[in-house]
Every structure is written in C-alpha cells, then in structure tokens.
Amino acid sequence: MKRVYLDNAATTQVREEVIEKMQEALRDTYGNPSSTHGFGRSAKTAIEQARKTIAKILNAQPSEIIFTSGGTEADNMILRSAVKDLGVQRIITSRIEHHAVLHTAEALTEEYGIELQCIPLDGEGNPDIEELEAALKQDDKKKLVSLMHVNNEIGNILDIDKVGQLCREHGALFHSDTVQSIGHFHWDVQKAPVDFLAAAAHKFHGPKGIGFAYIRKNSGIQPLILGGSQERGYRAGTEAFHNIVGLEAAMVAAYESLEEERAYVAELKHYFIEGLKKALPEVHFNGLSGTADRGTYTLVNVCLPFDEQKALMLLFHLDLKGIACSKGSACQSGSNQGSHVLNEILTEEHLKRPSIRFSFSKYNTKEDLDHVIATLKEFAEE
Template sequence: MEKVYLDNAATTRVRENVIAKMQEALSNVYGNPSSTHSFGRTAKTAIESARKTIAKYLNAHPSEIIFTSGGTEADNMILRCAVRDLGVSTLITSKIEHHAVLHTAEDLRENEKIDLRFVNLDEYGNPDLKHLKQLLEADDSRKMVSLMHVNNEIGNITDVNAVGVLCRETGAYFHSDTVQSIGHYSWDVQETPIDFMAAAAHKFHGPKGIGFAFIRRNSGLKPMISGGAQERGYRAGTESFHNIVGLEEAFVSAYDNLENEMAYVAGLKRYFIDQIKKRIPKAKLNGHSGDMEKSTYTLVNVCLPIDPQKALMLLFHLDIKGIACSRGSACQSGSDTASHVLSEILDEGDMKKPSLRFSFSKYNTKEELDYTVEVLKGFVED
C-alpha cells in the first residue's frame, strides 16, 4: 500500500467527468461572459444554466445563487454585508466554527464594534438551543446567528431546522457554513428556515477556487466587490467560467449519485470505527464522530493513546507510510496551536494526546482502512 488519501474533509479528488467538462470549457468556450457577441453569450448562457441547475437541486430561485471563490469568501460576504447593509449589531455563533466565520466575527467585533456572543456547547460540541434562545431574546438588537451544519473537525451535525425556527421566531437572520454539507446531504431551502449558506466545490469532487453563496431573495445585501455587474451585482469581476461549469458537473454528479455513494462511504466509516475499537481499544472518538446518527458519514476524529513526545512524530510517520490525514482543519496545517474545536470539548489529559481526523470518499476502500489501522496500531504499540 503506497498511497492512502483520508483527508477528504480538507479537499477531494476531482471526478473524471468534471475534469473533462472543464477541459472542454477551457478549449472551446473562451469568450468573456459579459461580452455581447456570440462567444460571450455562449459563456453567459452556460453560467446561467449552472446557476439554474444548482438552484433546482436546492429548491432555490436562480437569483439566490451567487458564485464565489469558495466557502471563505461566501462566509465573509454574508457576515460583513449583514453588518453593513442589514443593521446587524449582534452576531451569535459558537467557538467551534470554521475560522472563516470565527476570524470574520472577531474582526467585526474589533473594527465594527458589533456585539459578539457565543452559544454554550455541551460536552460533545453541540450548541445548547436553550441558551441560544436566551441569547436571541436577551435584547432588541438586530441579530444574526451563524452556526455550521456539519463541523469540519469532529463531524457533529447541527439541527439547522431547530436553529432556523428560533431565528424566525425572534426576527433574527440565520447563516450556516454548509461547506461540509453541500454535496453530501440533500437540501430544500423552502423547507429549511435559513437565510444564507456557503458552499465550496472542492469538498464534493469539484475544482478548487469556486463555490457559491445562497442569499435569500430580498435580503437587502449589497455588493461586497465593486467594479461590474457580474453575479447579479453582488460580486464584480469576470466569472471563472471553467470553474463554474466544473462546479455544476460535480454538483450534479454528487446529487445524482447521492444515495449510493452515501451508503458506500457510511459503510467505510462504520468499518473504520469497528477496526479502531478492535485493534486500538484505548482510542477515543471525539465529539459525536463515532455516532452515525449524530455526525456526518464522511469523517471520524480519533484521540490516540500516545505519549505527547512520541506523538510529535505521528503525522510524519503516517506520511512516510503514504497515509494522508490531518489533525484539524487544513487551514490550520501550518499552525503549532491546538485545535480550537477540540480544546472546547476535551479535558486537559486528552488534549495532550494526538487527535487525528480521517475523512472518507467514494474513492477509498476497506483495504486502505485496514492498512491505516495496522500502521496506527504499530505506532501506538511500538
């Protein structure tokens, strides 16, 4: 076994049909989508077709889909413009959000003087909805709640319907970072009481550098990037045409194959959990990542019984063995600081032990998981 890629929560392998679609676009459709001649109109038509396709699967209106460079830009656009354009003065979030939300929220507190409040979490990392209700009812300020649907490190699934109902009852806006969710779970934005969402194509076997924001119609948001009328005026700049058609192709493939691929990947997760429990019985599963009902089927976060000094070599050892995984968000890979997610739910003793995130896709096999567990077991017992 030479190469095992188990870091799909960081990014995924691009589907072959997506690559073919993008190559065709790069070769044959090179007009500027804003040009009025036939070359431009061809590109513009394809972009609008992609917008309609995504909207159809989400049960949204095409005008509610705004293409961005990815989830981070979408999160920034929504949060910053909500403060600027909607009069939001109180932002309620949690301490285990992705840094695209947390750092933006902290910047808004520092520079825009918003009131930043954090909802309490239980021992597994789930938001306390009773406390959220108290925060929403605490005063008459204009509020926005930002809670991710699927946590990117421990996989916990937030009940976005319950959160959305609380927001609607109290007149608050609801934004969710759905980067780990879109392409892996079905969505109906007419049934889910949500105002804003963020997505990234590279999390569901599409290209990097492209995603979208769902912005409900008549929200009142205004452009964050000025300079042109692209993307309904929300985001100026010539569209990344080949990436948009790649996003569409990956999106359609994800949802047309969702049932079968979900069952397959969930089977891999169950198998991996069983093997970890059998072969390394002192290992712990962080958050709800070991619960198939309360966490996403795509990842497991494992705390290993290893001395802290020895643990310094763990990722290096796995890399030498050809195994790719991570100790948290890929955005933190160059940082020496502990995971901000795990620090909220683990005790001091477990925080000194190494925790790794293993995330799965349709391209993984049980044989790869057997090899990975064997390598881990050997390192633990050595």
C-alpha cells in the same frame, strides 16, 4: 508504497466527468461572459444554466445563487454585509465555527463596534440550543445567528430546523456555513429556515477556487467585491467560467449518486471505527464523529492513546507510510496552536494525546483502511 488519501474534509479528488467538462470549457468556450458577441454569449448562457441547475437541486431561485471563490468568501460576504448594510448589531455564533466565520465576526466587532456572542456548548460538543434561545430573547437588537451545519473537524450535525425556527420566532437572521454539508446531504431551502448558506465545490469532488453563496431573495445583502456588474451586481470580476461549469458537474454528480455513495462511505466509516477499536482499545472518538447518525458519515476524529513524545512523530510517520490525514482542519494544519475546536471540547487528559481527523470518500476502499489501522497498531507497539 501504498498511498491512502483520508483527508477528504480538506479537499477531494476531482471526478473524471468534472475534469472533462472543465477541459471542454477551457478549450471551446473562452469568450468573456460579459462580452456581447457570440463567444461571450455562449459563456454567459452556460453560466446561467449552471446557476439554474444548482438552484433546482437546492429548490432555490436562480437569482439566489451567487458564485464566489469558495466558502470563505461567501461567509465573509454574508457576515460583512449583514453588519454594514442590514443593520445587524450582534452576531451569535459558537467557538467551534470555521475561522472564516470566527475571524470575520471578530474583525467586525473592531470595525463596526458590534457585539459578538459565543454561546456555550453542551456535553457532546453541540451549540447549546437553550442558551441560543436565551441569547435571542435577551433584547431587541438586530441579530444574526451563524452556526455551521456539519462541523468540519468533529462532524457534529446541527439541528438546523430547530435553530432556524428559533431565529424566525425572534426575528433574527440565520446564516449557516454548509461547506461540509452541501454535496453530502439533501437540501431544500424552501423548507429549511435559513437565510444564507455557503458552499465550496472542492468538498464534493469539484474544482478548487469556486463555490457559491445562497442568499435568500430580497435579503438586502450587498457586494463584498466592487467593480463590474457580474453576478447580478453581487460580485464584480470576470467569472471563472471553467470552474463554474466544473461546480455544476460536480454537484449534479454528487446528488445523482448521493444515496449510493452515502451508503458506501458510511460503511467505510463503520468498518474503520470497529477496526480501530479492536486494534487500539483505548481510542476515543471526539465529538459525535464516532456515531452513525448524529455525526456526519464522511469523517471521524480520533484521540489516540499515545504519549506526547510519540504524538510528535505520528503525522510524520503516517506520511512516510503514504497516509494523508489531518490533525485538525487543513486551514490550520501548519499552526502550532492546535485545533480551536478540540480545545473547546476535550478534557486536559485528552488534549495531551494526538487527535487525528480521517475523512472518507467514494474513492477509498476497505483495503485502504486496513493499511491505516495496521500502521497505527504497528506505531503503537514500537
């Protein structure tokens, strides 16, 4: 049976060169990075080299890169410290953010009594910039804006320069979950008006369980995990050395081949959209995922013209045909509540139909997409 993996927004296949780098680290560099002997110093040197490499790619300072277990921890660390240590009294966000942000912000309202303000969306599923500006002007309370750069479900791309500019004009801190962005888009944190970013290696062909927070110098952010003095005191715990060098290798490879791979994946997305339109003329593309320039090139989210009874069997049918995709973000694919993002942006009519996220990578082919399109057409005709 042909197997097709189109769930790259959930996680990606690890590059061979990353696996080789990690195997070498596991085999040869097994000292504790906090130890002062040669074995430990070798590991510590490699960690600091990885930090410098990542900082150079982002045009950051090495001290601004803090390794974490992934994007969720980075988001938690930043939001919690902003409230607890930086005096933030209101978090401004949207209802289509990742739950790592939304659930953390909601918990902070209960624990610290801060205000949580979710700005409305425009007609295309983007946070309304005019409403954001009004929220920033509302009063003199210290504010943190948290809006993701690339939405993990519908692929909309935030005007991060405009949002950051507004935050600076009104003295607000700006955090962006860039888990779907770093590794797929160029970044220059000296030009981008952001204070905090979050990233995860497994979204760009690196290992799971490793990511980083970008924390602008002298921000005052404090650690979430206490214990030892690792990560310059920002994050206690013996470093996952093999994962850190895997993250470094994946990020280097992603940016060395970014333009070539972006063009290839963007062509796959265009091919898939046109094929779906021909096979299923009533297909609807959610958010801006069906666009070439205003949605990310890495995914489409499609509302399919199937009734509720057929919808119940759709993912099961695709899985039987060897096709991996997602009905929403992987973080809630086991939930019966449906996608909180789609609930915010779709009409009642479209919510009755099945919506599927297909996300692409360099390892996909047009033959893969032909198989998916044919399977969907066959399912529609049954």
